[in-house]
Amino acid sequence: MAEQASAHGAHVPAHTGHGDAPLAHHFNSYEQQREASSLGMWFFIAQEVLFFGGLFTVYLVYRSRNALDFAIASSELDVFWGGLNTAVLIASSFTMAMAVRAAQLGKRNPLVLFLILTLLLGGVFVGIKYIEYTAKIEHHLFPGMSDFHFEVPPTVVEHFALSAERVAVMQQRARVFFSIYFAMTGLHALHMLIGMGLIVWLLFPAWKGRFNHDYHNPIENFGLYWHFVDLVWIFLFPLLYLLGRNIPHA
Amino acid sequence: MSSATTVPAPRPPEKNYLNADWSLKSWLLSVDHKRIAILYLVSVSAFFMVGGLFAMMIRIELLTPAADLLSTDSYNRMFTQHGVVMIFFFLIPSIPAVFGNFVLPLMLGTIDVAFPRLNLASWYIYSLGGLFGVCAILFGGVDTGWTFYTPLSSVYSNSNVLLAAMGAFIAGFSSILTGMNFLVTIHRMRAPGMGWFRLPLFVWAMYATSIINILGTPVIAITLLLVMAERVAKLGIFDPALGGDPVLFQHLFWFYSHPAVYIMILPAMGVISELIAAFSRKRIFGYKFVAYSSVGIAVLGFLVWAHHMFTSGMSIYAATVFSVLTMLIAVPTAVKVINWITTMYRGSVAWETPMLYAVGFIGLFTIGGLTGLMLATLGINPHLHDTYFVVAHFHYVMVGGAIMGFMGALHYWWPKMTGRMYAQGWSKLSAILIFAGFNLTFFPQFLLGYMGMPRRYASYPEEFQVLNVMSSAGASILGVGYLLPAVYFGWSLWYGEKASRNPWGAVGLEWQAPSPPPVHNWDRDPVVTEVYDYTDETIVRELRQRAAIAREVPIG
Numbered sequence: 001m002a003e004q005a006s007a008h009g010a011h012v013p014a015h016t017g018h019g020d021a022p023l024a025h026h027f028n029s030y031e032q033q034r035e036a037s038s039l040g041m042w043f044f045i046a047q048e049v050l051f052f053g054g055l056f057t058v059y060l061v062y063r064s065r066n067a068l069d070f071a072i073a074s075s076e077l078d079v080f081w082g083g084l085n086t087a088v089l090i091a092s093s094f095t096m097a098m099a100v101r102a103a104q105l106g107k108r109n110p111l112v113l114f115l116i117l118t119l120l121l122g123g124v125f126v127g128i129k130y131i132e133y134t135a136k137i138e139h140h141l142f143p144g145m146s147d148f149h150f151e152v153p154p155t156v157v158e159h160f161a162l163s164a165e166r167v168a169v170m171q172q173r174a175r176v177f178f179s180i181y182f183a184m185t186g187l188h189a190l191h192m193l194i195g196m197g198l199i200v201w202l203l204f205p206a207w208k209g210r211f212n213h214d215y216h217n218p219i220e221n222f223g224l225y226w227h228f229v230d231l232v233w234i235f236l237f238p239l240l241y242l243l244g245r246n247i248p249h250a
Numbered sequence: 251m252s253s254a255t256t257v258p259a260p261r262p263p264e265k266n267y268l269n270a271d272w273s274l275k276s277w278l279l280s281v282d283h284k285r286i287a288i289l290y291l292v293s294v295s296a297f298f299m300v301g302g303l304f305a306m307m308i309r310i311e312l313l314t315p316a317a318d319l320l321s322t323d324s325y326n327r328m329f330t331q332h333g334v335v336m337i338f339f340f341l342i343p344s345i346p347a348v349f350g351n352f353v354l355p356l357m358l359g360t361i362d363v364a365f366p367r368l369n370l371a372s373w374y375i376y377s378l379g380g381l382f383g384v385c386a387i388l389f390g391g392v393d394t395g396w397t398f399y400t401p402l403s404s405v406y407s408n409s410n411v412l413l414a415a416m417g418a419f420i421a422g423f424s425s426i427l428t429g430m431n432f433l434v435t436i437h438r439m440r441a442p443g444m445g446w447f448r449l450p451l452f453v454w455a456m457y458a459t460s461i462i463n464i465l466g467t468p469v470i471a472i473t474l475l476l477v478m479a480e481r482v483a484k485l486g487i488f489d490p491a492l493g494g495d496p497v498l499f500q501h502l503f504w505f506y507s508h509p510a511v512y513i514m515i516l517p518a519m520g521v522i523s524e525l526i527a528a529f530s531r532k533r534i535f536g537y538k539f540v541a542y543s544s545v546g547i548a549v550l551g552f553l554v555w556a557h558h559m560f561t562s563g564m565s566i567y568a569a570t571v572f573s574v575l576t577m578l579i580a581v582p583t584a585v586k587v588i589n590w591i592t593t594m595y596r597g598s599v600a601w602e603t604p605m606l607y608a609v610g611f612i613g614l615f616t617i618g619g620l621t622g623l624m625l626a627t628l629g630i631n632p633h634l635h636d637t638y639f640v641v642a643h644f645h646y647v648m649v650g651g652a653i654m655g656f657m658g659a660l661h662y663w664w665p666k667m668t669g670r671m672y673a674q675g676w677s678k679l680s681a682i683l684i685f686a687g688f689n690l691t692f693f694p695q696f697l698l699g700y701m702g703m704p705r706r707y708a709s710y711p712e713e714f715q716v717l718n719v720m721s722s723a724g725a726s727i728l729g730v731g732y733l734l735p736a737v738y739f740g741w742s743l744w745y746g747e748k749a750s751r752n753p754w755g756a757v758g759l760e761w762q763a764p765s766p767p768p769v770h771n772w773d774r775d776p777v778v779t780e781v782y783d784y785t786d787e788t789i790v791r792e793l794r795q796r797a798a799i800a801r802e803v804p805i806g
Contacts, residue, residue, distance in 0.1 A: 026362040026439075036364045036438040043430040043464055051468035054502055058476070058487060061498055143492075144483035172486075172493040179485035179492075183476060 022215060030214040041221040045228050052232055055184050059239060062176055069173035071244025072156055076141060077181070078132060082241040085128050086233065092121035093230045096223050103219035106212035111219070115206055118226065119199045122192055129189050136178070143179045150174035181240055188236060191229045198222055266669065266766045281366035282769060287352035288667070289373050290343060297339040297380065298732075300387075304332035306729060309691075309722040315715055317708035325708035326393035327409065333396030335387075338418045339380050341652055342425055342510060345517035346463075347376070349659045350432060350456050352667060356760035356767065357450050359441025359776045364434040372427040379421030386413035395706065397507070400488035400499040404480040412481060415474045422467045422474075425513070429463030432456050441759070443778035447541070450758055450781060451527075451534060454541040455520025458548035462509045462516075466552070470506035473499065497562050504555035512551040515615075515647060516544055518655020519586055522608045525658050526590045528756035529605035530597030533782040536589040543582035550579050560631045569628055576626035583619055587612060602754065603674065606681040607658030614650025614688065618643060621696065636706075639699025642692045650688055657684070657735070664739065665749030669766040672742040676734060683731035690724025757783050 027033040063070050099114035136142055140149045150171045157167060202222060205211065211219055267284045270276075277285060307328045311319045320328060351369065355362055363369050386392050392414040394403040403411045436449070436457050477499070479485045486492025488499040527534045534540060556564060556572040590612055599605065621643040624630050634640060661681075665671055694717040699705075703714050710718065752761040759776045 024366075026360065026364075026366065032438060036434050039437055040365060040368075040430055040434045043433050047426050047430070047464040047468045050465050051472050054469045054472035054505075055476075057502065058498065061495070143485050175486050176493040179479075179487050179494075183479060183485060183487070187472075187475075 034217050037217040037221055038224075041224050045224060048228060052184075052187070055180070055187065056235070056239075059180050059184065062173075062180065063239075063243075066173045066176070067244070068160070068247070069170045070177050071247045072152065072170060073150065073174035073177035074181075074240060074244055075153075075247075076136075076139070076150075077241045078135070079241050079245075081128050081132050082237050085125050086237050088121050088125050088128070089230045089233050092118050092125070093227055095121060096226045100216075100220050100223040103206070103211040103216040104213065106209075106216075108206070108209040108211075111206050111211065112203065115199055115203055119196055119203075122196045122199070126189060126192055126196070129185065129192075141178050142182065143175050144182075148175060148178075150178070184236055184240065188229065188232055191232070195222075195226055195229055198225070265768060266764065267769045268669070268766050270769050279370070281362070281370050283351050283355050283363050283366065283369060284667070284767065284771075286369050286373055287348050290347040290351060290376070293373075293377060293380065294340050294344050294348060297335050298344075301332055301335035301340055302729065302732065304328050304335065306725065308332060309725040311708055312710070312718045313722050315710050315712045320708060322708045323393065324391075326395075326706070327391035329706060330392050330395050330414075331387050334383060334392065334414055334418065336648075337396055337510070337514075338421050339376075339383055341514040341648060343376060343421075343428075344514075344652070344656050345521060345659060346425070346432070346456060346459055346513075347372075347428055348656075349452075349521065349663060350428070350459075350517065353663060353760045354432060354435060354453060354456055355439070356666075356763055356771060357453055357758060358435065358439055359444055359759045359772075359778060360435070360439040361770045361772070362439075363431050364439055365431050368427055369431055372424045372431070375427065376421055376424035379417045379419070379424060382413050382417030382420060386410040386417060389413065397503060398474065398477060399503075400477060400480070400494075400496045401490065404477050405489050405491070412478055415478055419471055419474045419478075422471045425463045426467045426471075429460035429467075432460040433464070436460075441776065441778055447538065448778065448781045449541075451523035451537070451540050451544070452517075452520035454544045455516045455523070458544040459513055459516045459520075461545075461548050462513050462551065466506040466509040466513070469502060470510075473502040473506070497559070500559050500562055501556065504558045505552075508555040508558065509548075509551045511644075511647065512547055514652045515655075516547060518611065518652045518658075519544065521655040521659040521662070522590060522611050523586075524756075524758070525604045525608035525662055526593050527782045527784075528662070528754055528758075529600045529602055529608070530594045531600070531755075531784050532593055532597040533784055534589065535592040535595075536585070537781065539585050540589050543585040546582035547579060550575065550582070554579060557626055557631075560628065561635045573626050573628050577623060580619065580623055587616055587619075600754075601678075602661075603677040603681055604658045604662035604754075606678060606685075607654050607661065610681065610685045611651060611654040611658065614646050614654060614685075618646030618650055621646065634699060636704055637699035638695040638703045638705055641705050642695035642699060645692045645695070649692070654684075657681070660735070660739075662754070663760075664742070665753045666760060666763070666765050666767070668743060668746075669749050670742045670746030671749050671753060672746055673738045676738045680731050680734035680738075683727055683734070687724050687727030687729075687731050691721050691728055692724070694718070694720045694724075 023030055023033055027036065095114045095117040099111055099118060102111035102114060133142075137145070140147050142148065152162070152167050152170050152174075156162070162170065199222070202218060206219070267282055277289065280286065280289075307320065308325070311317070311325055311328070317325060351363070387410075389410055391409055392407075392411055393409045394407050394411055394414075398411065398415060398418075403415070436453060440449075476485070476487045480487055480489055480492075480494070484492065486494045488494040488496050490496060523534055523540055554572060554576045556568065557576045560569055560572075590608075621639070625634055625640065625643060661672070661677060698714055698717050698721075701714070703710055749765040751763070751765055753765070754761070757779065759778065762776045763771055764773055
C-alpha cells in the first residue's frame with residue numbers, strides 16, 4: 001500500500017490570515033511549528049536535568065560520606081538571604097507564568113509588563129547572590145583563593161570531642177563543601193544571567209506586538225526554561241542551606 | 251501527483267542543492283540540511299586524517315621495542331591526541347552529523363530538519379570545539395589519555411588539558427543540539443502515512459543515538475567543567491589533596507563515555523540495516539526486533555559504565571551487577587547480527603561496494619562484541635585490563651564497526667549526495683584493502699594483550715616485536731585503503747557517470763528524490779510505502795520506472 005505525502009509544495013503559505021506571525025518554510029501548520037518547538041524545549045530541559053544531575057550526584061556522594069562535616073560547613077551559609085532568594089524566584093515564576101498567558105492571548109502590554117517584572121526579580125536574585133558571594137569571599141570561604149580557611153566553631157569541637165586531626169579533616173571537607181556550593185550556585189546563577197539576557201532579547205518582539213495566538217512559542221519555551229532554573233534552586237536551597245541545621249552547636 | 255502509477259514526462263535539467271548557488275557565503279550560512287551535511291563531511295574527514303596521522307606515528311614508534319622515534323612524553327601526546335581527535339571530533343559526529351543530516355529528512359519525506367538554524371549552529375559549535383582541539387595540539391599537545399583521568403588532568407599534567415577539555419566540552423553541545431533536532435524531526439516532521447513502523451531502521455538508530463546524546467553528553471560536560479574548575483580555580487572536587495575523590499570522576503566520565511560507544515556504533519548499525527536490506531533485495535528479517543534492539547541498546551548502555559573500572563576499586567556486588575548488565579547488552583546486539591544474516595539468507599545478494607562494507611562490519615563487529623564479553627567477565631578482566639587486548643577490542647568495534655559503517659554509508663549515499671557514480675572496481679579494491687589491513691593491524695593486538703603487553707607505553711619487551719611489526723604493516727595497508735576513496739571520490743565529482751535517481755534499485759524515500767536532490771528535496775511528492783517493501787511488485791515497478799526516467803535526464 002502506498003500513500004501520497006504532501007511534503008512538497010502543499011503547506012500553508014506564511015502570512016495568510018495570521019497577521020505577521022511567522023511560519024517557517026518547512027512546517028505545514030502553526031500547530032506543527034508550535035508542537036515541534038515545544039518538544040524541542042522539553043528535550044533541551046531533559047539535557048539540562050542531566051547537566052545539573054552530574055553536580056547533584058557529586059553533592060549526594062560527598063554529603064552521604066561526610067554528613068557531619070557538610071552540616072557544620074553549611075552552617076556558614078546565610079539562611080535569611082537564601083530564603084529571601086527562594087521567595088524572589090517563586091515570585092518570578094509567577095510573573096513568568098502570567099507573561100506566557102498574556103502572550104497566548106496576544107495581549108501586548110501585560111506581556112511586556114510581566115516580562116519586565118520577571119527580569120527585575122531575576123536581577124534581585126542575582127544581586128542577593130552577589131551579596132552572599134562577597135561575604136563568603138571576605139570570610140575566606142572561596143576555595144579558589146589561596147587564603148581559604150574554614151574555622152571549625154569551638155563549640156562544635158567541644159561538643160563532638162574532635163581531635164586535632166579530625167578538625168583538620170573537617171576543614172578539608174569544608175573545602176569540598178564550598179567547592180560544591182560555588183559550583184552549583186555559580187552554574188545556577190549563570191543560568192539566571194542567561195535567562196535575563198533572553199528576556200531582554202524577547203522584550204523587543206514583545207514590545208512590537210509580535211506574539212499572538214498562533215505565534216507565541218518563544219515566550220512559552222522561555223517560560224519553560226525559567227521555571228526549570230527556578231526549580232533547580234528549589235532543590236539547591238534545602239540541600240545546601242537547610243540540611244543539618246538540627247545538629248547542635250553548628 | 252495524484253496517482254502512484256502515472257509516469258510524468260521527463261523534465262528539463264533543474265537546479266539542485268549543490269549548484270543552486272556557488273558562493274562561499276551560501277555554504278557557510280546555509281540552513282539546508284544537505285549542505286550542512288556536506289560541511290560536516292568535510293570537517294570530520296579532515297579530523298579523520300589528523301587522527302589517522304597520529305595513529306601512524308604510534309604504529310611507526312612501535313615498530314621497535316625501544317622508544318626511539320618519539321620520546322615517551324611525545325608518545326603520550328600522540329596516543330592522547332589520536333584518541334581525542336578520533337572520538338570527539340570524528341566518530342561521535344561522523345554518521346549522525348553527515349548521513350543523519352543528509353538522509354534523515356529525506357527518509358521521513360520532509361524538506362528539512364525541525365530546526366534548520368539550530369542545525370547550522372551545531373556545525374559552528376562543533377567547529378569551535380574543533381578549533382580548541384587543534385589549538386591544544388598546536389600549542390604543545392595534551393598527554394592525559396583521551397579519558398582525562400584526575401588528578402593527572404586536574405593537577406599534575408603540564409600539557410594543554412584546559413584547551414583540549416574545553417574543545418570536547420564545546421563539541422559536546424553540538425551533539426546535544428543535533429540529537430534534539432533529530433528527535434523532534436522524527437517525532438513531528440514525518441510525512442503523512444509515515445508511521446513509526448514504516449521508519450527505516452537507520453531512523454530508529456538515529457532516534458536511539460539522539461536519546462543517548464541528550465541524556466549522556468551533559469554529564470561529561472559538567473564533569474569536564476569541574477575538571478577545568480579544579481585546574482583553574484582549585485575547586486576541590488576530584489583531587490584527593492583537596493579532599494576530592496578521583497574515582498568519582500571515573501564514574502561520571504564513564505557514565506557518558508560508555509554510552510558514547512553506542513553513540514558511535516548505533517548509527518553504524520542503522521546504516522548496515524539499510525545496506526543489508528537494499529543489497530539483499532529483501533525486507534529486513536524481524537524489523538521490529540531490530541528497531542527495538544536499538545532502543546534496548548540505548549537504555550541498557552546507561553547501566554554498564556562501571557565495567558571500565560573493575561580494577562579501580564568497587565564492591566564485588568557492584569562489580570557483579572555491572573558484569574551481568576554488560577553481558578545483557580549482547581542480547582540486543584546479537585538480535586541485530588542474527589537478523590542481518592537471516593535477511594541475507596535466500597536474498598538476492600548484490601556484491602556492490604557498500605555491501606562489502608556491510609558484510610565486513612558483521613564479521614569485525616562480531617569479533618569486537620564477543621571480546622567485549624570476555625572483558626566483562628570479572629575473572630578475566632583484571633588480567634586483560636589496560637592491555638592491548640582492550641585496544642584491539644575497541645578498535646574492532648570502533649574501526650571495524652563504526653568506520654566500516656561510515657564507509658558503507660558514504661559509498662551507498664554518495665550518488666545521492668553528489669549525483670555521481672564512483673569507480674566500482676577501485677572502491678571494491680579499497681574495501682578489501684581496508685578489511686585485510688584492519689585485521690592485520692588489530693588481530694595481533696589481541697595476542698599481544700593476552701600475553702600481557704600494556705597499552706600506552708612507547709617501549710615494550712623484545713619478544714613482542716614480531717606481532718608489533720605485523721600490526722604496523724597492517725596499519726600501512728589500512729592507511730592506503732583509506733586514502734584510495736579520497737582519490738576515486740574526488741575523481742567521480744568531475745568525471746563520474748551521472749547517477750540516476752535510484753542507482754541501487756533500493757526502496758526508501760530518499761531514492762525517490764532526484765540525485766542530487768533540489769533545494770527543497772522533492773520534485774514530486776514522495777510515495778510512502780511499507781518499509782523495505784521489496785515484495786510489492788507494483789511499487790518496485792513504479793520505482794524502477796522512475797529510476798529509468800531519471801537516467802535519461804541530464805543532471806546539473
